[in-house]
Amino acid sequence: MVDFIKKNIFIIILFTITLFIGFVTFLTFIDKSFIQLTQNNLQYLLVLNIGLLALLFGFIFFEVKKTIKNDIDKDGLSSNKKYITYFSLFTLIPSILISIFSLFLFSFALEKYFDKKVTTVVNNSYELAQSYVQEVRNKIESDIVLIAFDTNKAKNFLNANENEFKRFLKTQKLIRDVDEVHIIDQNKNLILSSSDDTSKYIPPVDDALKMVLTDDRPLKIINAFENTSSAIMRLQNFDDRFLYVVKLLGKDISRYLTESQEAINFYYTVEEKSTGIKISFAIIYIIVVTLLLFLSITIAIRFSSRFFRSINNLILASVAIGDGNLNTKVPEIKTDKDLELLNRNFNSMISKLKDQQEKLIINERHEAWGNLARKLAHEIKNPLTPIQLTIDRIKNKFSDQINSDEQDTFKDNLKIINNQIKQIEKLVNQFSDFARMPKPILQENDLISIFNDNIKLLQELDKNIEIKFNKNSEKIIFNCDQEQLGRVFFNLIKNAIESIQQKSENNKDFSKKIAIDINDYNDHINITIVDNGIGFGIFAANIKDILNPYFTTKKNGTGLGLSIVSKIVNDHNGKIEFIPIDDGAKIDILFKR
Template sequence: MDRIFNIKHLSLRVRIFLSMIFLTLIASILIAAVSIYQFKKEARLYHQDRLERKENAIVEHINYVLQNTTYPLTTKNIPLIFKEKIGEISDVHSMELNLFDLRGNLLISSKAGFKQDKETSKINPSTLKIFESAIDKRYVEFQKIDTINLRKSFTYIKDNKFKPLAILNLPYEEDTDFYDNELKNFLIRFGQVYAFMFLIAIALSYFLSSYITKSLKIISDKIQETELNQLNERIVLEDGSQEINLLVQAYNNMVDKLEESATKLAQSEREQAWREMAKQVAHEIKNPLTPMRLTVQSFQLRFNENDPEIKQKLDDYSNTLIQQIDTMSSVANAFSNFATMPAQQNETLNVVKIVELSLDIFNEDFIRFSSLEDEIITRLDRTQLIRVITNLVKNAIQSIPDEQENKHIEVDVFREEGNVIITVKDNGKGISEENKARIFEPKFTTKSSGMGLGLAIIKNIIENYNGTITFESKENIGTEFFVSFPITT
């Protein structure tokens, strides 16, 4: 479930939007809950107050009857005193009333036949006990019968000396229809207003979240575009908040420092590259100069114009010098090719066909070519593509020891997500872990001969087309190079 929805993975804009909607929803729910509670509280207070007013009026009426009766004021005489009056009191106050003795037994009721109901002809002992212990000698009991809320109030009827004569019980049925209808009408009106306000809240949340995150998105886009090897633009915001302005200022300072660092790094890299290049050129040229010097010195010491083999020796000396001169020329050409690549002569070509033709110059029968398609068209320089393939295949051949059996090199071409992929896989010695990080460095080589510029040159070619070259290798198992060119038309 965490993978399906995790708020931490949402963008800041979405989180602000959802938070504002959530707050609006919670506020509306709280308003509705408080309103419902208030309606119910007002209903309870209304019925409580109404019962108290009815009770006070009935008690005054009963006291009036007691003051004007000819019967002695005793508990036993209560039924006689109110025999004719209890119905009148009930009609006047529109209330049912019951009079119990001090032990909770029914004396008289305004409801006909009430005495015959055994369950209601006596006060519940627990209710009577609570009533007797009440400080103000008054108690209200709540009951719910089906859907009817019933209140029963209990209070003492006293004589002229404030001595309790009987217990007055007033059953009061709460009529909640009025408040229920009011609450229903309120919730309907509230729901209509809330639905309208919720739509407005969604629109406002969307625009506010967009406005709040607009500046952050600008900064985020600029940060994603920031690179060490390019000129990065500063951010200019005119209406940003204080926090956003601080963030923009920090980014602009970073861009300034990055540009300064990039300049220093580029200068340092150029100087280091020229130093390394000079060392390598000097080393490669120095190698053939030594045998050339020794050859000339030997020719000087042994020159004899009368020697019958003088012509043969002169040819041998000349061939030696020419060979060393060719070596120096090869060194110069190699570094020249690395330093300045020829201009691209792009043309629309079939990569599958060109790769297959590139392999024709190799005589090894263990080289295998395959392609999932007969035709993958893009724009490339034919010569440079052939150079990439031949260099990779040549390296693959050289990585396989001569004494190894079951040699094989596989060259594959296929299409993948708008790119043409070329792979060259061999089962040679592989590349050691310490050499993997340096494999594309200029002048790095693991061979006894060569100048280590081949992979550096083809990497330069591939990156000029916004392509990539990577590899996977395991020692004594083999190596596989992956070349990717974007397909363009």
């Protein structure tokens, strides 16, 4: 997920900006934005929205195109493209249908929002609240006239007794259903009041008092913020006396009026800009749907490519195997665990097929060379006895007839012939050994012991050669033929010694070393023999030929030693590799348990 965000960070930033501008446009249409609701501002915002939306579409198009090129086209699998197309269509078509339905539903809801019945209710509710306030204001005007009339009428009675005057004001307060009745002078000083707590007295504004100084008509005073309605009137029968009456409106009535006014203003603003609101809503919806489509298509491509890339690799590998190329490997890629297991099992199967093929080829080769060796041994061995008998007769018959000065030459020639016959006999015996190679008799044997015996024996050939023997266990038990494996180790170590000796003929100033490592693991045994002799030389390029019978790098070699070694290793479910190195040769043997 983090990699996906990093890869598409620019698109995500552009989407966020575009979505923000879309919401700002929507809020501006309903006059709830920090941008002033004007025709020019709306035009600018709409143009900016369209530009950003086009830019977002462009980047998403190129990103999807690049993803398809990187994750689908390079695999070249037509089914991958087909499933991606189906997935994209199945995502796109419902999204378009939902978008159309949502826009239709929003348009329908908006039209119902401006239904005549709703408009009537909105207007009537506000007018009803206004009527209530107006009624309270008109009533206080009539109430102050009646209170002033009664007060003027009782002038003589009220001036005589202050307590009676207060009781009169309290009575008027109850009769006229007002909250406060005050008698003040022209300086707004409180003279008498219907309230016992005069500390809460709030004098009228100066302008109101000035307007009634020379006018006997009542004056309404409205303080909407304090939820009060009041009136002031000059008392004609009293000098410098004014009647000040206060009526408290219903709790929170002014707030309700303000909110109602704002709601009505918002309602008609929305009604006036309904087309623009629909457009801005459509833009916001398209922006969100666009990103969701991009996310779904990108995720589809990513998961599809993970799946089909593995399938494609398996198809290509199977085609290569069908053509006989067992060196093919399915690439190890990060995908689902089941597919990773399938890839590993497929590669394991290829490796086993290759091993079996190599063993079959080796067995067929050894069988063919064995038949040839058997025939050659038979054909060569038959004339050797008559030749040897004939030489003996020649020696007995003609040795006395040859001059004394030619006797030495005659004997040397016969000796050369005998030596060559012995060489041919040796070769015939090796042919016979190779042809009669028996099947291994498997028993539990200690490989460490077999190695130690051969190292001790071969060390006598050249004590100047340092042979290091490293092992990870004191005993390594393996089910094998002791005699045959002893022959393998003997031949390989002897070849290493001879390679070092051949090198020392031209270069005596070097440290002669042979390193033997044997390691026992749970499922296999690994043996490595490294020497710093002449190596494989010109044969390094075609190192596999070294295992062919009668192929040799030695002057007097028959070329059968390594072939026999290879056959014995193969018969023991093993594998041998000859690896050229910079200074010498390396032999790696792997025995599977």
